[in-house]
Amino acid sequence: MSEERETRIFMISPDSMITPDQLVREVHAMGKEVTAKETCYGTLVEGPRPLVGEVLAIIRERYPYDIYSKVRAYPTGDRRRCRAEHGTRPGYAQLEAEWEMLPLIQHGIRCSENGERPAVPKEKEKLPLEEFKKICEAC
Secondary structure (H helix, E strand, O other): OOOOEEEEEEEEOOOOOOOHHHHHHHHHHOOOOOEEEEEOOEEEEEEEHHHHHHHHHHHHHHOOOOEEEEEEOOOOOOOOOOHHHOOOOOOHHHHHHHHHHHHHHHHHHHHHHOOOOOOOOOOOOOOOHHHHHHHHHHO
C-alpha cells in the first residue's frame, strides 16, 4: 500500500441491523472516488487516504455503535490474499475473534457515554458431569 492510498476494513457488529449490502451501497452513494467491496463482515473501502478518511468520518457519524474500522495491510483484490487466486488468508481467525467482541465494545461505549459503568459478565459455570451424561444419553 502506498503512502497516498489506503484500504480500510469496515466491520459490522453482529448486533447491528445493517447488512454488508446496505453498507457498501451507502459508501457508493457518497460519490467519493473510492472503491467499496462487499465482504461477509462488512466492506473494504480503498482509495486516496484523505477520501477514505472522509468516508470513515461519515460512517462513524451515522453508525457510532454498529461499524468499526481498521486499516488493512493489502489492497482489495491483492492476488496474495484473494481466494479466487488461491491466496492465503492469514489473520482471518483474528478478524473473526474481533468481530465476536464487537457487541461487548458497543455496550461499553454506550455505558461510557451515559456515565455508567458496564457490568462485568459472569463467568459460566461448568456443567456437572452427571448432568452432561444425562443430556448425552437422552439424545
